[in-house]
Amino acid sequence: MATHHKVIVIGSGPAGFTAGIYASRANLDTAVFEGMQPGGQLMITTEVENYPGFEEGITGPQLMDTLRKQANRFGAKSIYETIQKVDFSQRPFKLWSEKEEYTADAVIISTGASARLLNTPSEQKYWGRGISACATCDGFFYRGKDVMVIGGGDTACEEANYLSNLCNSVTLVHRRQGFRASQIMVDRIKANPKIKLALDCVVDEFVGEEVNGFPSLTGAKLKNVVTNEIIDVKAEGAFIAIGHKPNTDIFQGIINLNEEGYILTEGKSTYTNVPGVFACGDVQDFTYRQAISAAGSGCQAAIDAERWLLMNS
Numbered sequence: 640m641a642t643h644h645k646v647i648v649i650g651s652g653p654a655g656f657t658a659g660i661y662a663s664r665a666n667l668d669t670a671v672f673e674g675m676q677p678g679g680q681l682m683i684t685t686e687v688e689n690y691p692g693f694e695e696g697i698t699g700p701q702l703m704d705t706l707r708k709q710a711n712r713f714g715a716k717s718i719y720e721t722i723q724k725v726d727f728s729q730r731p732f733k734l735w736s737e738k739e740e741y742t743a744d745a746v747i748i749s750t751g752a753s754a755r756l757l758n759t760p761s762e763q764k765y766w767g768r769g770i771s772a773c774a775t776c777d778g779f780f781y782r783g784k785d786v787m788v789i790g791g792g793d794t795a796c797e798e799a800n801y802l803s804n805l806c807n808s809v810t811l812v813h814r815r816q817g818f819r820a821s822q823i824m825v826d827r828i829k830a831n832p833k834i835k836l837a838l839d840c841v842v843d844e845f846v847g848e849e850v851n852g853f854p855s856l857t858g859a860k861l862k863n864v865v866t867n868e869i870i871d872v873k874a875e876g877a878f879i880a881i882g883h884k885p886n887t888d889i890f891q892g893i894i895n896l897n898e899e900g901y902i903l904t905e906g907k908s909t910y911t912n913v914p915g916v917f918a919c920g921d922v923q924d925f926t927y928r929q930a931i932s933a934a935g936s937g938c939q940a941a942i943d944a945e946r947w948l949l950m951n952s
């Protein structure tokens with residue numbers, strides 16, 4: 640026998656919990672499936688200084704814990720399971736976790752996106768301790784310092800330009816000579832005196848030291864893939880900008896996705912092509928990717944779901 644909830648939220652980042660807060664405050668029986676990484680991408684960051692309302696900043700895990708408690712306080716139920724399969728072809732919608740079958744009258748998808756990583760052995764060691772995947776989030780911590788950005792797409796170029804306004808120097812590391820980024824972005828970084836290019840280069844190893852018992856990044860050994868030369872680069876911050884992967888594998892063929900796999904939503908709403916299924920946060924936003932914009936769209940999704948349920952129950 641399947642367990643029924645009026646609203647099922649799939650994913651537990653800022654979008655998912657905000658949807659949970661709004662849906663449960665609207666008196667809808669709501670369950671938030673926390674998934675593989677409860678709390679989402681913010682669980683692997685340290686300080687969050689740009690989430691409004693926290694004058695002194697807050698750590699990512701603390702912020703997520705607070706959002707979860709706020710959602711739970713109004714009755715949203717946290718379920719520590721991962722939705723692995725869905726059937727949206729009829730209502731109520733059917734969803735399966737690794738343990739059970741569930742049904743819902745409305746579904747809010749907030750499964751997020753994952754930053755692609757280099758998967759070099761030293762990357763995990765310095766993650767959140769010098770290495771980040773978001774310059775807008777973490778660039779401020781490296782004011783006046785030397786940093787590097789890895790990647791050759793629009794994100795890498797945009798992050799390099801952004802960081803050049805804050806940092807002493809930015810080394811842009813890209814694995815070939817040609818850029819995937821648009822020409823205007825490439826022209827801009829080439830004209831920027833604070834940005835140095837390390838082309839035909841890959842990170843061989845991140846290096847660092849111990850500070851107060853914690854690893855702290857000091858730079859990287861780059862390998863020139865043409866000459867095999869190893870080059871030492873000093874950097875207290877390294878921003879990996881080699882793309883993101885939206886977490887939409889289980890929705891392939893079920894929900895309309897764009898060619899990169901992000902969920903397509905209608906206009907400014909959170910409606911997907913399936914009536915009663917809504918999407919919010921990074922799983923449908925490849926432009927802003929901020930905790931606050933994700934939370935904002937989570938609010939929109941819950942309001943869209945509530946109004947849709949009123950008309951369709």
Ligand code: NDP
Nearest residue numbers: 757790791792793794795797814815818819880881882883
């Ligand atoms: P992209 O997929 O466009 O670029 C990823 C970059 O990372 C490529 O240069 C790629 O190299 C490199 N890369 C991938 N894997 C590795 C690896 N393992 N090691 C080293 N380098 C690697 O991702 P973006 O995030 O830059 O952009 C995503 C989309 O968002 C694009 O469509 C982009 O145009 C858009 N965007 C638009 C912006 C704007 O208009 N203002 C701003 C930011 C993004 P290679 O080229 O060799 O494959």
